[in-house]
Every structure is written in C-alpha cells, then in structure tokens.
Amino acid sequence: MNEKITGAEALLKSLLAEGVELIFGYPGGAIIPVYDKLYDYTDRLKHILVRHEQGATHAAQGYARVTGRTGVVMVTSGPAATNVITGVSDAMLDSTPMVVIIGQVASSTLGTDAFQETDVVGITQPITKWAYQIRRPEDVAWAVARAFYIANNGRPGPVVLDFTKDAQTAMVEWNHSKCTYIRSYIPCPKINMADIERVAAMINAAQRPMIISGHGVMIAGAEKEMAAVAEKGDIPVVSTLLGLSTMPSDHRLYKGMLGMHGNIGPNVNTNRCDLLVAVGMRFDDRVTGDVDHYARQAKIVHIDIDSAEFDKNIKTDATIHADARDALEALLPLINHADRTRWVESFDRYAKIEREKVIDPEVFPTEGSLRMGEVVHKVSKAAGYKGVLVTDVGLNQMLSARYFHYAEPRSIITSGGLGTMGFGLPASIGAKMGAPERTVCFFTGDGGLQMTIQELGTIMEYGTAVKIILLNNNFLGNVRQWQALFFGGRFSQTPMVNPDFVAIANAYGIAAENVADRESLDGAIERMLSHDGAYLLNVNIDPEDMVFPMTPAGAPVDHVMLNATERLELD
Amino acid sequence: MDQQLYTVTVFSENQVGLLNQISIIYTRRGVNIESLTVSPSSIEGVHKFTITSWSDRTLMEKIVKQIEKRIDVLKAFLYTDDEIVYQEVALYKVPTLKLLDEEHLEDIIRHHSARILEITREYTVLEKTGHNDETEALFEELKRYGITQFVRSGRVAVTKSTVEYVTLFLEEQARRRAEGLI
Numbered sequence A: 001m002n003e004k005i006t007g008a009e010a011l012l013k014s015l016l017a018e019g020v021e022l023i024f025g026y027p028g029g030a031i032i033p034v035y036d037k038l039y040d041y042t043d044r045l046k047h048i049l050v051r052h053e054q055g056a057t058h059a060a061q062g063y064a065r066v067t068g069r070t071g072v073v074m075v076t077s078g079p080a081a082t083n084v085i086t087g088v089s090d091a092m093l094d095s096t097p098m099v100v101i102i103g104q105v106a107s108s109t110l111g112t113d114a115f116q117e118t119d120v121v122g123i124t125q126p127i128t129k130w131a132y133q134i135r136r137p138e139d140v141a142w143a144v145a146r147a148f149y150i151a152n153n154g155r156p157g158p159v160v161l162d163f164t165k166d167a168q169t170a171m172v173e174w175n176h177s178k179c180t181y182i183r184s185y186i187p188c189p190k191i192n193m194a195d196i197e198r199v200a201a202m203i204n205a206a207q208r209p210m211i212i213s214g215h216g217v218m219i220a221g222a223e224k225e226m227a228a229v230a231e232k233g234d235i236p237v238v239s240t241l242l243g244l245s246t247m248p249s250d251h252r253l254y255k256g257m258l259g260m261h262g263n264i265g266p267n268v269n270t271n272r273c274d275l276l277v278a279v280g281m282r283f284d285d286r287v288t289g290d291v292d293h294y295a296r297q298a299k300i301v302h303i304d305i306d307s308a309e310f311d312k313n314i315k316t317d318a319t320i321h322a323d324a325r326d327a328l329e330a331l332l333p334l335i336n337h338a339d340r341t342r343w344v345e346s347f348d349r350y351a352k353i354e355r356e357k358v359i360d361p362e363v364f365p366t367e368g369s370l371r372m373g374e375v376v377h378k379v380s381k382a383a384g385y386k387g388v389l390v391t392d393v394g395l396n397q398m399l400s401a402r403y404f405h406y407a408e409p410r411s412i413i414t415s416g417g418l419g420t421m422g423f424g425l426p427a428s429i430g431a432k433m434g435a436p437e438r439t440v441c442f443f444t445g446d447g448g449l450q451m452t453i454q455e456l457g458t459i460m461e462y463g464t465a466v467k468i469i470l471l472n473n474n475f476l477g478n479v480r481q482w483q484a485l486f487f488g489g490r491f492s493q494t495p496m497v498n499p500d501f502v503a504i505a506n507a508y509g510i511a512a513e514n515v516a517d518r519e520s521l522d523g524a525i526e527r528m529l530s531h532d533g534a535y536l537l538n539v540n541i542d543p544e545d546m547v548f549p550m551t552p553a554g555a556p557v558d559h560v561m562l563n564a565t566e567r568l569e570l571d
Numbered sequence B: 001m002d003q004q005l006y007t008v009t010v011f012s013e014n015q016v017g018l019l020n021q022i023s024i025i026y027t028r029r030g031v032n033i034e035s036l037t038v039s040p041s042s043i044e045g046v047h048k049f050t051i052t053s054w055s056d057r058t059l060m061e062k063i064v065k066q067i068e069k070r071i072d073v074l075k076a077f078l079y080t081d082d083e084i085v086y087q088e089v090a091l092y093k094v095p096t097l098k099l100l101d102e103e104h105l106e107d108i109i110r111h112h113s114a115r116i117l118e119i120t121r122e123y124t125v126l127e128k129t130g131h132n133d134e135t136e137a138l139f140e141e142l143k144r145y146g147i148t149q150f151v152r153s154g155r156v157a158v159t160k161s162t163v164e165y166v167t168l169f170l171e172e173q174a175r176r177r178a179e180g181l182i
C-alpha cells in the first residue's frame, strides 16, 4: 500500500508525472497548502513568481507556443482566479495548451460567498476545453492526468482545475496513471481515405490552387509535409497571422500573410484562385473580411482537426477531418507533379505594387522620423533572421508580424484571436524560458507595455534575457489609425502622456536606452543584441505611422487601401 | 431565414456542469431554449438531454457541433419533427365545482384523451399527454372553468431511425480502444 500524502503533494507529484518542469504562479490563501509543499519540491519543479496573475497565463502561453508543451499556471482563488480569465480566454481562441490550477475555498463553504470565493467553473466553462472542480484528494491524480490529456491532444486549449482547500490538505494514497483515452472524446480522428482521394483529385484538377497555412500546421508539426505538397504541386502558400513561420519567409512558394493587414497578393488572389486549401485555420473575420465576397469563385477545401470549424464561417466543398500532418502526409503521394508557374508568378505583380507603395516607404525611409517597419526589419536582420518574434497588440503587432523574417517554425508568438494588449511582455518571458537558446525579440507599444509592465520585475528576478523593443509613438496607435481613417481625425483618448521608460527599466535593473533618430538605430540594436541579459530599446516612432495595406473591417478581401489616400486598382 | 422548431438530443457522460455547458452554447448565439428534458438514456450511465428551440438549420447545425465538441458529450443530433416520435405531458388544475357544472365534462375528457389524476372538493387535476397543439387545445377548452395552475413538461423524443447511433459510437470506441488505436 502506498503511503498517504496530502492532496497538495499529490498535485505536485502528478505535475511531475506529467513532465512539468516550470510553473508560472502567484500564491494566496486558498492555495497555500500547495505552495507549502512546493517548498520541498523546488529542486524538481521550478516556480516563476510573476507580478500579476494575468502575466502567469501569458507567460505560460509564450512557453507553450514556443515549445509545443503544455504551459502550467497556479494561482489562488477569487481575485487571482478572475485575473487569469483574460489569459485563459486568449489561450482558448489561439488553441494554446495550458493547465491552470486555481485554489478554491473549502468545499464546506462553497456557495456561501465565503472570503475570496468565486464561481470559477461557472465563469471558465465557456472559455476552456474543460473546467473541473477537485473537491476530494482522491480526484487529484485523475483530474490532473485528464487535464493534460485534454489540453494538449486534438485541438489544444486551456483547462482549469478548481482545487478546494480541504482537498489540498486531506490525505490520500496517490496513484498516477497517464490518461490515454476518454470515451466521449476523439482528439485525433482517423483519416478517411475517400476524403483524401477526393481532395487530391480537386487539387490535381485545379489550375490556380492556393494553400492557406494556419496555426494548426505549426501545432501538428506539419511544416515539412505542407512544403512537400506545395512543392510537388507547385502551389503557392499563404499564411494566417498565427501560421507565420510555418514556411520560411524566403521560400519560392511562400507568398505572404492574409488578412486585414496582410499582403496584397494573398488577399487579392483569394478572390482569383480556383481552389483554396485551408489547413489548420478557422476563417476568422480578420482573414475573410466580408464573407459574402470571400473566394466565391473558388472551391473550398478545409483540413482541420476540429470539425466544428467546418462550415462555421465559410461554406466548404470538401473537408478532411484530421490532424494536419496526417492529412498532408496522406495527400502527398496523390498529388501530381505540376508546373503552375504562371499562377505562382501572378503574385509578383501585387508584390511589386506593395513593395513600391507600402514596403519601401515603411522599411527603407530615408527621411522623417523613425518608422516601425524599419526598426523591425533591422532588428530581425541583426538577429541573423533567426529570432523568435513576440508581439503585443496594435500597430507594433501588425508591423512586426509583417516585417520580421521567419526562418524556422514556432517563430511568432502573438495574441491573434483575442488581441490582448499586455500579452507580449509576459509571453516573451515564457518564450525565453521555453527556448533559452533563441533570441527573443519582443516588439510592443507604449500602451500595451504599460498593461503588464510590472512583469519587468519577473525579468529582473529571473534574469530573463528578452530584448524589448518599444515602438513608442505616444499614441494608442492602432486606434489612432482608425480615427485618422474613419473618424475624421478626431483623436479621442488616444494620445498618451508617457513616463520615462528607460528610467523604469533601469529601476528594475534592466539595461535600456532611448533611440531618437535613424543614425543611432543600428548601434543601439547592436548594443541590445550583444548585451548579456534583458534590454529595453525605447524607440521614438513617427506618431503618424500607420499599417498598410489595409482591408477595412467588413470589406471584401480584395478592397485594399495602399495608404490613407490610394486604393488598389483591380483589373 | 426560415425558422422552425428543432429538437436536439445530446448523449453525455454523467459529469456535473454539463447542463450549463450546453445551455450557454445556445445563449451565446441568441437562441432561446423552448423546452429541456434531462433523463437517463437506455444505456447505463449515459444521460440524455432533449432540447427544443426555434431557429434555422444552419445555426442549429453549428450549435450541435459546438455541443458535441464539449469533452464529456458523446454525441449530439439534430432533428425536425418528422424524424422523431415525441410527446409532452401537461397538468391542469381546475376548481372542482365549476367542472361539475359542465354537462359535457365527460365528452371533453374523452375527446382529449385526458385523465383525472386527483379530485378533491376544491380542485381537480387533469393530465393530458400529447403534442404541443393538443395540450394547448385542452387548455383552451378548460379556460372557461378558470384554470388555477397549468404546467407543460419539456418534450421527450425518440428517433424513428432503425439505427442506434450512440450504441454504434460506443461500440466503435470500445473496439478502437481494444485494438490500441487510441
């Protein structure tokens, strides 16, 4: 017979059994017994004390996105539980594996409005794959095993475990066995060969097929298989925001990013192709624009592990319900070698227009204030085109996603579905901890940085060497852009009076400098990257910098604004 | 879009909190639940939800997929009335004296195939099972005696299909597990 241990210790043993090495968390009354036990486990389980529970969730997301492993968060009840909601919701929308353990009041006081009691399961059910309340120590091993299985099998997502205090202190015989099966859940459906053959025939018959590579390709680790299918069939590939880096930026068949601020070619050719093969993506409205004018001329093939995505936003002509890698692997032998040069080259025209009208002025300006695109390009280049990009939300996000260079998979960590300002700083900490050998370049805005700026404390304490590039326009820039373009230049509540960011960084013991002009940019980037440790560059950006091209919200994808005054002419 | 009454049946494991998970899927998409019945199913340990709502097919298909996506849901199905055999039960509480004044009382009860469940000096409780329009018709008829209480249950339904999909699903899962496919 096993020796009896507390539920708290059972939890830690179960986490170890699931291969956890890192926990992002913050203690409090309802989780104290676990933290007490953790005191004896610090040699095996590393705990990162963040400065706000929201930061714990985004750090766990950063860790999960860069490693593919499940991020773990541990916090107390009540206000801590509500502080993790943004991160949980973000992880749900961006299919990020995460297990969040939340302390809860003793089961005898549940429902009495006890001190720091909040209905965690009730609140998180709509934004988790699974939310469960552990009320007995006997349930710990089962619930933790199930949580990890659910979080990182099938389409990944967050799981919440609400752990009552009495279950933490009660004694139990601990027996952990990994969960490998849930009767009511088929995470990875078996390939249906008839679907594969049908789709292969559609691809072979198409003259102008286009592959959309989404986050699902990265999650499945299907980058090679996708490239192989594209190369064999000579098929251009475009990506979603979260699908960036599934194909190297300089691959002959890679044609750029889709969406509101995506590249012109991919957006226009969405309405020119005769077949769209969407892999591991969900036709978000930021990608489709007006669904009634989305790829109406094309047949739509949708490959996804989550069948609830089929026909949710865009009506499909064929589907493959499977893991992206399984599907692409099965498709590959059935794809005919083809030469679609003319179609592949049809993107060039738009690339040229974009280069002249948008990219050159943004990335290679010779006069005026610094622009976001040029800073991003220079940092990416100086990092040997090998860095991991972490972004916040806003112009900094769109411009860094556009102008960062991607050489290997899992090189972008950004809040796509929820668009969470404040995501970036903690996410960059998690990313660096997950991939210590990689250069983590975190681009942020003055607004977003201040939403989770206290995590500079975490960076200080753990010596996390993230490179923070603050694209500082003293504006809530992305909102300002909409106000400039669509609200008559009425800049309501978007100018911002900012603190001395360098002084703040320095107060946290983080090296930092201001960059005011073009001449000092290169040297500053060089100093930042060669510095051993975290570094903050506060770069003064043209407050009027905007991101283009732009397909306004709700417009057809091929209605492209090249700048504030010019529209793309379609032939 | 053409609105219609749809019946969704959900088969699930016996886990707490499922009712909430299912109902918020409707709420979030602005669909009202007309009636809801939760009961055991013919399979031991498997619960069955029967839910009706007015909506259009496209939206209902999405709702069913979202329901089935919940981890502890085994299967969910969408039906129109012609695909199922369904029934509801209604209870009517009426003042006994007023009923006794009615010379056609026997006719009414016979005509509606209603039953008397309880008679006291003060009140009589009638029961009628049937489709919504049938229980409604009796309601209209009894109105003039002053109905003091009325209640109608949620719909219960079984399919007309000869294939039992949930049983097949469970057999398939058991087979996959035995063969180590999972």
Ligand SMILES: Cc1ncc(C[n+]2csc(CCOP(=O)(O)OP(=O)(O)O)c2C)c(N)n1
Residues within 6 Å of the ligand: A392, A393, A394, A395, A396, A397, A419, A420, A421, A422, A444, A445, A446, A447, A448, A449, A471, A473, A475, A476, A477, A478, A479
């Ligand atoms: C938590 C949160 N609040 C509000 C918004 C709306 N929003 C989107 S972008 C943006 C402006 C961001 O400004 P800043 O961080 O300075 O970045 P910039 O756009 O200037 O690069 C705002 C307010 C949001 N996405 N997230």
